[in-house]
Amino acid sequence: MADYEAIVIGAGNGGLTAAATLAQHGVRTLLLERHNVPGGCATSFCRGRFEFEVALHQLSGIGTEEKPGPLRLLLARLGVLDRLELVPMDDLYRVVIPEVIDITLKPDRDATVAALQAHFPAHKDGIAEWFDLLWGLFGEVIGAFYFKDPQVTREKYPLFHRYALQTSAAEMDRCLKDPVLKTVASAYWTYMGLPPSRLALTDMAALYFAYSEFLPYHLRGGSQALSNALAQSVLDAGGDIRFNCGVRRILVDDEGVAGVVTEAGDTIAARQVVSNVSKVATYVDLIEADRVPLAVLDELRQARIGPSAFTVYLGLDAEAADLGMTASTTFIVGDTDPDRIYARMFQREIGPRDGMLLTCYNAIDPGFSPPGTCQAALVTLKYGESWRDVPPRDYADEKYRIAADMLSAAERVFPGLRGRVEEMEIATPLTHQRYLGHPQGAIYGFDHHVKDSPLFVANRPHIRGLYGAGGWYGSGGFQPTLESGVAAARAVLRHLNRSEAR
């Protein structure tokens, strides 16, 4: 049996970057993945002549060669940047509230402010103030946390001290006032799954800063291309990967982690394990109950499992422009009260009052699907609880019924959509639960309330030698999960007294 220093469980974003970083630093590393391909959420599937992207709508943190973002630097360090074709998006996003507003914003702060001021001249000063606040606040977060300033004083970081524990709604109401303006200027809240009344102001600032300063990107070949490149980087650095190899047990003895047992019954020893599996499954299913520290169970009890998603993947026999898909990212919003939209995330039904996102990469990349076609993903966030009680015999009917309602809602913006459907596939929270193994099919891990911010809660091992990587151990989303794997690997390297130089 091979002798491994570190085992990584799960080849989602966090698991892949953890394994690649460890292998690059000479740690004998084994990556175990239950599925037959790498990626977790970051994957694709084929139907007919279309290859559908499962998860990625907009990749943040990339930037340009001249002004690289943190994710570009991370991918370069892992040796995968040259293997990827990154396509920048022309637009930040388009927001349509049917019969109320249809506006497209550019991925540039000044252009966004100017466009909003032109549409809402009565709120000119408030718009400037709102974006100044987001940029000022996030600038302080970067200084204090990313650059690890040892002196985070009130004088040096006044905005951080004032707003670190606040949600977004109060300042947004004060600056923007108009409900339509607020809807347009805060549409990204859905990327974190919490409405402005619950979303930390620092998280709102991070979203707008990351996408505006470093541009939103799409990947040619989809997120599967990124996952494949990362898996290759693990192998190139001498690491091993086993697919179709789930882990059934993490072994713990008096010294800490001792190894894993696979679903096939193999025992593999290692004193360092990085889990990319949900925190719930890691501590409740994979570790013997008497080895789980009570503090973890307390933590799990206090956390709320975050939303999953309902997605309709569409292969369409018409070009994007013919269907009115002028931007790659369109938020269709049926209600200017985000709290009401959030309340509907607990219901299975989808209707015209919901919020949803339509992504059509063909709008910026005509070669994304065969000539004369385009493809689109129509997604809305839904908590998985509402799908739990659907009897198996009703499941297929239920998902097609709800998908039909969702398409009707989208047709208010893209008339004739249904008539051009050549291929259609639907993913519900139960689909994500089945493929990822995450409770309730949650796609961002736990809900991230202000108190749960990674700025305050450290991702420390509860069991010696056991580390977490991925959305359940920090924030969900591509950039944070890719970064979290590197952070987990660095913790392992520190423990092993290896240099973190690269």
Ligand SMILES: Cc1cc2nc3c(=O)[nH]c(=O)nc-3n(C[C@H](O)[C@H](O)[C@H](O)COP(=O)(O)OP(=O)(O)OC[C@H]3O[C@@H](n4cnc5c(N)ncnc54)[C@H](O)[C@@H]3O)c2cc1C
């Ligand atoms: C529909 C959808 C839309 C999204 N849109 C965006 C977006 O536009 N922008 C963005 O930034 N983010 C988006 N996300 C979120 C983003 O994709 C996820 O936050 C991120 O990919 C999760 O990465 P992760 O590291 O947490 O691993 P996951 O993707 O959760 O993968 C975990 C891996 O662990 C494996 N595993 C589980 N149990 C075991 C076991 N016992 N043994 C071995 N392996 C196991 C699973 O098979 C899986 O491969 C979206 C997600 C979805 C599903």
